[in-house]
Amino acid sequence: MSANEKLLQDHEADGIQELDNDLPLWWFVGFVITVVFAVCYMVNYHLAWGPSSKDEYRSEVAAFTHEPEGAEAQAQGPIEPLTDFASLDAGRIIFTGATNNCFTCHRSDLGGQVGPNLTDDYWIHGCDLRTIMKNITTGFRDKGMLPYGTGARLTDQQVLQVASFILSKKGSNPPNPKPIDPERDVQCGGDQAQADAAKEKEEKAGKDDHERREKHDGKKDERKK
Amino acid sequence: MSLTDVPADAPESFRERTTSLEKDGGRKWLYPKQPAGRFYTARTVVSVFLLAFLFGAPFIRVDGHPFMLFDLIGRRFVLFGLAFFPQDFYLVVLGALTLLVSIFLFTALFGRVWCGWLCPQTVFLEMLFRRIEYLIEGSHLRQRRLDSEPMTPAKLIKKGAKHAIFFGLSFLIGNTFLAYLIGGDELWRIVTDPPGRHVVGLAFMLLFSFLFYGVFAWFREQACIVVCPYGRYQSALMDENTVVVTYDFKRGEPRGKLVRIDRRLRSNDPLPQRGDCVDCHQCVEVCPTGIDIRNGIQLECVNCTACIDACDAVMDKVRKPRGLIRLTSQTAVEAGLARWITPRVIGYAAVWVLITSLFAYFLLTRPMTEVLILRQAGTVSERQANGDFINFYVLQVVNKHSYDVPVEVRLLSPRRGAVTMLGEMSSVPRLSERGGRFFLALPAEEITSADTNVKFGVYSDGQLLKEVDTRFLALKAN
Numbered sequence: 001m002s003a004n005e006k007l008l009q010d011h012e013a014d015g016i017q018e019l020d021n022d023l024p025l026w027w028f029v030g031f032v033i034t035v036v037f038a039v040c041y042m043v044n045y046h047l048a049w050g051p052s053s054k055d056e057y058r059s060e061v062a063a064f065t066h067e068p069e070g071a072e073a074q075a076q077g078p079i080e081p082l083t084d085f086a087s088l089d090a091g092r093i094i095f096t097g098a099t100n101n102c103f104t105c106h107r108s109d110l111g112g113q114v115g116p117n118l119t120d121d122y123w124i125h126g127c128d129l130r131t132i133m134k135n136i137t138t139g140f141r142d143k144g145m146l147p148y149g150t151g152a153r154l155t156d157q158q159v160l161q162v163a164s165f166i167l168s169k170k171g172s173n174p175p176n177p178k179p180i181d182p183e184r185d186v187q188c189g190g191d192q193a194q195a196d197a198a199k200e201k202e203e204k205a206g207k208d209d210h211e212r213r214e215k216h217d218g219k220k221d222e223r224k225k
Numbered sequence: 226m227s228l229t230d231v232p233a234d235a236p237e238s239f240r241e242r243t244t245s246l247e248k249d250g251g252r253k254w255l256y257p258k259q260p261a262g263r264f265y266t267a268r269t270v271v272s273v274f275l276l277a278f279l280f281g282a283p284f285i286r287v288d289g290h291p292f293m294l295f296d297l298i299g300r301r302f303v304l305f306g307l308a309f310f311p312q313d314f315y316l317v318v319l320g321a322l323t324l325l326v327s328i329f330l331f332t333a334l335f336g337r338v339w340c341g342w343l344c345p346q347t348v349f350l351e352m353l354f355r356r357i358e359y360l361i362e363g364s365h366l367r368q369r370r371l372d373s374e375p376m377t378p379a380k381l382i383k384k385g386a387k388h389a390i391f392f393g394l395s396f397l398i399g400n401t402f403l404a405y406l407i408g409g410d411e412l413w414r415i416v417t418d419p420p421g422r423h424v425v426g427l428a429f430m431l432l433f434s435f436l437f438y439g440v441f442a443w444f445r446e447q448a449c450i451v452v453c454p455y456g457r458y459q460s461a462l463m464d465e466n467t468v469v470v471t472y473d474f475k476r477g478e479p480r481g482k483l484v485r486i487d488r489r490l491r492s493n494d495p496l497p498q499r500g501d502c503v504d505c506h507q508c509v510e511v512c513p514t515g516i517d518i519r520n521g522i523q524l525e526c527v528n529c530t531a532c533i534d535a536c537d538a539v540m541d542k543v544r545k546p547r548g549l550i551r552l553t554s555q556t557a558v559e560a561g562l563a564r565w566i567t568p569r570v571i572g573y574a575a576v577w578v579l580i581t582s583l584f585a586y587f588l589l590t591r592p593m594t595e596v597l598i599l600r601q602a603g604t605v606s607e608r609q610a611n612g613d614f615i616n617f618y619v620l621q622v623v624n625k626h627s628y629d630v631p632v633e634v635r636l637l638s639p640r641r642g643a644v645t646m647l648g649e650m651s652s653v654p655r656l657s658e659r660g661g662r663f664f665l666a667l668p669a670e671e672i673t674s675a676d677t678n679v680k681f682g683v684y685s686d687g688q689l690l691k692e693v694d695t696r697f698l699a700l701k702a703n
Contacts, residue, residue, distance in 0.1 A: 019241065021242050021250065022248065022250035024246060024447075024451075028250075101662075113609065114609065114615060141602075142605060144604045144607060144617040144664065150662070
């Protein structure tokens with residue numbers, strides 16, 4: 001043991017002993033700061049008034065996926081399709097552009113190829129402006145259409161321009177259009193009850209599927225063969 | 226054997242605390258003398274080269290793209306002209322392991338060569354900041370005197386100029402580091418823009434510069450002693466066979482000041498036995514970490530070899546051979562013979578050969594383009610008007626070449642079918658990745674089951690880049 005016994009700690013490791021010198025002030029203050037920070041952080045985010053991870057996630061999702069439908073859009077009053085040349089041209093540019101690639105499935109003349117014909121009076125998912133805008137925003141993944149076509153985000157104004165462009169082509173009769181799908185297409189405005197019934201059927205099928213899957217997962221443990 | 230006759234338990238011995246801290250933990254500011262000699266000259270040359278490389282590399286372009294780039298945000302790395310993308314991350318792992326084993330090996334052999342000669346801390350501090358300090362405030366003695374004086378206008382000017390230059394230099398270094406992250410051109414664009422457009426960036430740059438300034442104006446050798454992990458595990462990497470800055474105690478002890486022997490006094494007393502060390506204390510004066518190398522290798526010693534130069538200069542003056550402090554190992558001093566092939570070195574060398582070969586092999590054989598084709602998530606199949614079935618696929622191509630690469634997707638199997646690209650993806654620019662979609666249309670006659678194997682070939686200018694096997698799903702309504 002050293003003559004200055006107070007300098008040494010009690011333990012030793014493989015013959016190495018540790019001195020107990022005073023720490024530099026910056027080190028000690030830094031350490032205290034980290035402790036204080038940790039306590040404040042813990043209290044704020046996990047015990048008291050700060051947003052939790054779930055809250056932060058929810059607000060981020062809400063900010064990203066806001067649709068033109070919903071309370072805000074309703075509150076703004078009815079919307080009309082744009083008819084001025086500048087807006088329609090902007091819509092056309094988006095439709096035939098490489099960022100959103102609408103034309104690759106719907107064709108540049110909107111006659112439909114992979115996606116349906118957009119110029120006739122038969123719509124699968126609804127034909128009013130709001131619905132069209134919503135459908136552009138959400139896409140139909142299982143059919144190959146990502147949100148906004150390719151996933152490339154569009155502003156509400158741009159979606160309105162594209163939807164207006166589409167509606168402006170109604171009745172334009174392109175050559176060789178994609179034939180109507182009798183099981184899904186519904187005439188616009190004509191049979192609203194039929195359209196609603198078809199929509200309900202779709203939703204129910206989806207829900208049934210979901211419930212069945214949940215039950216199956218739950219039953220997995222107790223399933224007897 | 227004992228390197229010094231200071232007993233291990235003597236009060237205030239060098240063993241009790243580090244040289245730059247007082248008893249109460251306060252900082253003992255060091256005023257090292259500027260060394261002069263062949264080692265210092267050699268270090269200067271090495272540092273000039275390293276600094277030139279550091280400041281110049283972000284602005285060198287090879288084939289139109291940067292020579293060195295660490296774009297963390299865009300996840301593109303260019304090292305010495307070679308591009309690395311996140312897909313090459315396994316190389317980072319191998320490279321890091323290789324680096325680690327190399328460090329172990331050369332530290333076991335040569336000691337802290339990195340610390341004293343190559344580490345940015347030493348290069349910046351000794352070769353830039355301290356030289357500026359010597360220039361403005363004078364020699365180490367004048368600096369010590371200046372610090373003990375009260376504040377006068379002259380002192381204010383000197384200190385003010387020094388710290389302003391220090392901060393300016395830190396700002397320059399910070400900007401250079403940024404150039405490595407975003408590229409030299411982008412940095413120049415930001416620099417020549419009005420500051421109002423980059424307020425946040427400027428704020429971060431000032432903060433970073435302040436930290437840098439803090440390290441080189443104040444923290445200094447504490448980084449080597451307290452913070453740097455390499456410094457801390459030196460004692461695990463070195464042993465008595467490692468070549469480090471060593472005081473030849475066999476030659477130097479017992480030390481003592483030179484005594485003039487008056488030949489006229491014929492005395493019968495035998496001449497006092499003296500070693501070569503004249504106790505001039507110069508080795509301590511030049512040490513930037515404030516140690517006495519005559520006590521042996523220590524935690525703080527970064528092998529900067531300043532003491533070697535100082536001692537050699539004194540040895541020249543007293544007409545004794547140089548090398549009283551030299552790069553050698555303790556074993557060599559004791560036994561007269563250096564031992565390099567030790568079990569430790571053999572072990573490290575074996576692992577080093579293995580890991581370096583592995584790394585070199587993977588580095589040299591890595592693919593320069595990466596191709597990925599996947600069915601588009603969430604899709605099943607569609608039917609076209611003519612009855613063909615359609616599946617959507619996602620294509621992703623990473624091009625690590627320094628030139629653009631044309632891309633074409635062809636169907637290899639089954640025979641009949643058509644690939645239609647969705648959107649523009651006929652070429653992938655250099656050093657970037659592109660994603661796109663395409664769909665494959667197969668005639669209904671080709672579909673015999675719900676799940677068909679298809680094979681695509683991705684070609685570039687007629688040359689096959691990759692064959693991809695994937696599936697084609699087709700659900701017939703009936």
